[in-house]
Amino acid sequence: MPSRKSKQPKPAAVEASETPEPAAEVAVEEHIADVEPVETAEGDDEASEGSPKAGSEDGGSGGATPKITMDERAAKMAELRAKMRDSTAANRKDLIAEHNKSKYSAKEAARNEKQRRLAETLREAVDAEDRGEDLERRKNWEYSIEENDEWEKRKARKERRADFQFHDDAHAARRKYKKDLDLIKPDLAAYQAQKEAALGLGSSSAVQSFSSGSTSNALTASEHLYRDANSLLYGDNKPSEEAIDRVVSKLNLDIDKRAKFSRKRTNEEEGDITYINERNRVFNKKIARFYDKYTAETRASFERGTAI
Template identity: 40%
Template sequence: RFHVFRLTRAQDDVPRSSGVGVISTSSSAELAAQKREERLKKFRDLHLKRGEARKLNHQAVAEEDKLLKLPANWEAKKARLEWELKEEEKKNECLAKGEDYERVKLLDVGAEDAERWERKKKKKNADPGFSDFAAAQFRQYQRLVKQIKPDMENYEQQKEDVGEEFYPTSNSLLHGSHVPSKAGVDRVVADVERQIEKRAKYSRRRRYNDDADIDYINERNANFNKKAERFYGKYTAEIKQNLERGTAV
């Protein structure tokens, strides 16, 4: 009985051990195949990324080489052209709608931006210099007005004396009715004398050039010719040369 039991136990054990070995072998093969597939997938992904990086690098190098061949101020010119194109499109849109472009443009500008641009404009060209006599007189008027200090006591006194006529209407007639005070007249006279004195000091005599052409008859005429030369010299230079050579038509 014991011997039979051993044989039966051996017969039962053999098929079980062989079945486990087959299952474990197939599982190892599937696991190895799965790992191999994962490695191949990673390799393909890396290969694609390397190709994409190579393509992007080539595009960047080509773009940089293109920019190096362009002029130095190309970026500024490009931005300027794009801005002009947008401005032209806005002008056409306003023209189609029947609107004033300058008015529409100012509506989009804030108060702070307008003040900043105005300060920048004044700082950039604080003193435009002499352009014509009208502009020079206007600048002098502005300079003199800034020097005036308001007399509030006299203002209130005139307001009480005139009464309702202090604020004129369309029917008011105030021309020639104002009588300046003696202090006001003296102040104007002193200011005019100060201007004359300042102008006399400013008008200094220029150095005389012996080699310069003599085209004047006196000092006043010489100053006039200098002013005319400053404004119209570039137009009359060729005419003057033709007259000197005798080839004028």
């Protein structure tokens, strides 16, 4: 019996000594498992960038992939960001330009241009005054005699055309004739062809043959080309179809204008004139707006002659 009691505690001791070993192994394995992901995470870039083994495993049959360092990646990213900034600035600049273009109309642009030229003129006048120069005299030095004569003619013609009052029928007819002449553009090519046909010359030797020809033939051709009131030639001119169409369109335009013309009469809608000037007309209109409903019967009685 005692021997059996001494033998029974041994298996318990053995079990007690064997049970800590699996717990220690589990703890070590858990510690390794916790540490390994950190090591692999830190080594991924190294394996992908600098490890020849990884390159041989990934592209064993296709060759080694190009190696890109972090500096190259940073430079590429900086380049892309610079392009993005430039494109954003260009798009915003175009957007502002389109907005300003739609904001200002052609009339406003013309007014701004007029103001700019006026500012330049004033600045030139101030600069000339500071230098002690006569601005008008300095500008006149830049014009030739021919340009001055042309300017005087244009100024006189403009003053004559600014007179829209009716003087007599002859004056009105002359104004209409001058206005129609502005719409006629001379056809120099057709005139040159007519001149060559009248003189019997070619286009290249017109002047030379005309000077070397006989005097009598030249005078006859000149008389046929440049006719006056004493010429007996009449009705031999054949206008082109374009010239006929141009005359017909001008006549139709005059007929349409004459049909649509209507002289505006300012007092036609208002009726009787109850004012002596424009200021009095506006005042009477304001008074009528407030008091016509009270004085309409009284005014009607005065007009009928039945007022008390």
